[in-house]
Amino acid sequence: MIYITNSDEKLPLVVCECGFKLLILPDIDEMALSIASHAITHKTVENSPEKAEAEYCRIEEMLTQKVLMSILKEKSN
Ligand SMILES: [Zn+2]
Secondary structure (H helix, E strand, O other), X not given: OOOOOOOOOOOXXXXXXXXXXXXXXXXXXXXXXXXXXXXXHHHOOOOOHHHHHHHHHHHHHHHHHHHHHHHHHHHHO
């Protein structure tokens, strides 16, 4: 486990429902990759491939939404 602490600047993070923290990256492709690679880990909790795929999509969508909301909030400040 790596803990990133930076007292001067608050790092933008999104927290998954499992508690996993994802750093919001300025590069949209890298961000998407980071979300996808975490969403894959949620596949392992489901037994059927259909359920695993649905769970993957749900997590990916949820995290993407959180990232966008966080960016919008940041911009409005
Ligand atoms: Zn998660």
